[in-house]
Structure formats: structure tokens, C-alpha cells
Amino acid sequence: MNAYEYAKSRYEALGVDVERAMETLKKAPLALHCWQGDDVRGFDTDPSKPLTGGIQTTGNYPGRARTPEELMADIDLVLKLCPGTAKMNLHASYAIFDEDTPWADRDKLEPKHFKKWVDFCKERGLGCDFNPTFFSHPKCDPLTLSSPNEETRRFWIDHGKACIRISQYLAEELGQPCIMNIWTGDGFKDIPADRLGPRVRYKEAMDEILSEPFDFNKVKPCVESKVFGIGVEAYTAGSAEYALAYAAVNPGKCIPLMDNGHYHPTEVVSDKIPALLAFFPELALHITRPIRWDSDHVVLLDDETKEICKEIVRCGGLEGRVHMALDYFDASINRVSAWVTGFRNVQKALLMALLTPNEELKKLQDTDQFTELMVRQEEMKTLPFGGIWDEYCRRCGVPEDGKWFPMVQKYEQDVQLARG
Numbered sequence: 001m002n003a004y005e006y007a008k009s010r011y012e013a014l015g016v017d018v019e020r021a022m023e024t025l026k027k028a029p030l031a032l033h034c035w036q037g038d039d040v041r042g043f044d045t046d047p048s049k050p051l052t053g054g055i056q057t058t059g060n061y062p063g064r065a066r067t068p069e070e071l072m073a074d075i076d077l078v079l080k081l082c083p084g085t086a087k088m089n090l091h092a093s094y095a096i097f098d099e100d101t102p103w104a105d106r107d108k109l110e111p112k113h114f115k116k117w118v119d120f121c122k123e124r125g126l127g128c129d130f131n132p133t134f135f136s137h138p139k140c141d142p143l144t145l146s147s148p149n150e151e152t153r154r155f156w157i158d159h160g161k162a163c164i165r166i167s168q169y170l171a172e173e174l175g176q177p178c179i180m181n182i183w184t185g186d187g188f189k190d191i192p193a194d195r196l197g198p199r200v201r202y203k204e205a206m207d208e209i210l211s212e213p214f215d216f217n218k219v220k221p222c223v224e225s226k227v228f229g230i231g232v233e234a235y236t237a238g239s240a241e242y243a244l245a246y247a248a249v250n251p252g253k254c255i256p257l258m259d260n261g262h263y264h265p266t267e268v269v270s271d272k273i274p275a276l277l278a279f280f281p282e283l284a285l286h287i288t289r290p291i292r293w294d295s296d297h298v299v300l301l302d303d304e305t306k307e308i309c310k311e312i313v314r315c316g317g318l319e320g321r322v323h324m325a326l327d328y329f330d331a332s333i334n335r336v337s338a339w340v341t342g343f344r345n346v347q348k349a350l351l352m353a354l355l356t357p358n359e360e361l362k363k364l365q366d367t368d369q370f371t372e373l374m375v376r377q378e379e380m381k382t383l384p385f386g387g388i389w390d391e392y393c394r395r396c397g398v399p400e401d402g403k404w405f406p407m408v409q410k411y412e413q414d415v416q417l418a419r420g
């Protein structure tokens, strides 16, 4: 009996269909964020300017992608090293300009500025999600959609509408829905005098953006909340209650998006997933790892990642109800490794969840057999998961653990360090 057969027999003894678990996971799209490759700089503004909007990358590890070509080359390596189904996730700031399609400001962006990304996705059979970029731009005053300045607000509303049109284009070209996430870092460093005004303006701006015609089967606008950002510690217009309420009163138009780096430290998104699924047909996630003030460390195979994936699986999230995306950026380590580590860890956590006899465990809960429930859940933790994971990687045609990192090291030597 090889390692896979042995592992399989252990799970089968618990009534788990191992083959089906792998097949289900293989088909579940997980969005790969383009912004891990270049420290969220994008191609439409001066790369020497700092990030704004309450987010920050730290570290200056060599090898950052500086051009669309470099970023695409790095993503290609990531795709070769990750099992499962990826889709791209782009920010508007990653528009590609050249002689035929010269630079356009964010309120004037058009589908043609993303044609090269569409070609990239088509060649690799990927769908694509999209994000308007309401940060790191001279028109952040520093507020955007919640600004009291009519001209500023108009600019950002027009940007949002342009992004709806681009999202529709991406969905139609690639034949997969495009999750379009609205996040602004609008907020204040210190105690505001008016907490309502910015939120009302934000709401009205969102209403205008979503008045742009789109097909909800193709474009899924989301609103992402945040508790605080760097430099905006006292107040965030797009708070949890704001974002949830907005999505709740706009069914068929807007979906709530939870980023697990955006809550108070003892709150957990794993518990919020079923809470929202009791009311919302769909929700979206940014999967990340918060540490103290930072919401964007590389995703590890830690307890909360596993718990989030359990909830996704057992609440039917993989049947189209939960849209999964990665969101982190670490500039202090090799960026390809950062991407691959996080992507593989979410795949591992999902596979673990799919290898759990969820129906059996639910039955124990519903029949008050809590002692057995605890024992069974604890025993799951030492099952030979690695044997199934290795087999899953082999079936997906990607390297097993232990074999991909040397490939990144070689790429770093040959390609990334040559970038100067």
C-alpha cells in the first residue's frame, strides 16, 4: 500500500469519499490577486509614490515585477506551482498602456486597457475578477467616494462606473462571472466631527456607480468593510455595519465582502460566514492573515484559515455561494513564494474541509452527542492528510510540497534578481 492508498483508506473508514473531495476542489475557483507581485503599485501612477488609503507594504526584497510582462511571467510560474482552479484578480491600476492605448486617468478607463489581460487569461483558460482602485492616486483628497468635494466624488463615481463596464467586458470575454469589489480606505486619523455625512455620501456614490447597467449574472459588485487603516485609525466610512447594511438593502445588486484582516482581533470571519449565509444568497471573501496592525500577511495553514474553509465547504459555499479571493502583500520575502504559499494553503485547508465527514459530525451535534463530537473532531487532526494532498498535487500536474520551492529559487536567480 502506498502513502496515498493508506491515507485514503483511513478517510474512507470515516465515510469520506476521497475521490469526490479532490474532484470538487479541482473545480472551485480561487482568485489570485495580481497585486502581490509588485507591492500593490500598478502601472498607472508614479511607482515611486507611497501607497495611500490606509494600506502599506513593508520590505524591499529584490525582484519586484516592474512591468506587465514581468508581472505576467511571475504569475505564470505561480500558476504552474498551484493546484486547483485559479482565476485572476486585477485592480484598475493594472491597466496596460502602450502606443495604441495611451495612458488614461481612472475615470476614463475602458475595456481596451485590459485587452492584454484578457488575452493572458484566455490563453490560460482563466476567469477574471476586478477592483476599482480608490487609493494611491492624486485625486484622493484623501477621501474618495465619501469626499465632501463634489469634483473629487464625481471623479471616483466615474471611475466606479468605468469599472462596471470593464467587469462586464471581462465576464463576457472570459465566460465566467466577474466579482467586482468596491473598497475605499476613506476615513480619518483622529476623532471626526461628523460620522454620518461621509457614510451618506459614500452610500449615494455607490448608488450612482451601481446605476450603471450591468448583468448581475456576469458582474457581481461587492462592498468590502474595514475596521481601520494606517493613518485612518479613528474612523472608517466603510465600516462593517455600513457595508453589510448596504449589501442587505441592495439584493441582486451588491454582495457583502469580508476580508478576515478587517475585524477586531477576537472576531472571526469563520463564524460570520454562516451568519451571513443565513440571509445572503452569495458572499465574497478576501482570505488573508492579520497580525496586530497589519491585515495583509501571507496566508498560512493556521487554525482560522482551516476554520474559514470548513465553513465555506459545509455551508455549500463551493456551489457558487461563496466567492473566494486571496488578498495579501508581503514585500519582505520572495513574492512568488508568498503567492504560492498562500494559494496552496487555502487549497490545503479546503481539501481538509472536504475530507471531513461533515454530515456525520452534524448529526452528533443535533443529537447532543457532544463528547463524541469533540473526540471525533480532535482525531481528525492527526489523519494522514499529506498522502491525499500529494496525490491531489500530482493529479493537478503541479509539484508536491518540498519540490516547488527549489523552482522558485532558480527563478529568483535567473529572472527576478536580474531585474535590478
Ligand code: RNT
Binding pocket: 035, 040, 055, 131, 183, 224, 226, 259, 286, 295, 327
Ligand atoms: C485593504 C483591502 C483591499 C486591498 C486590495 C488591494 O485593506 O483589503 O481589499 O487589500 O484591494
Ligand code: ZN
Binding pocket: 224, 259, 286, 327
Ligand atoms: Zn481585502
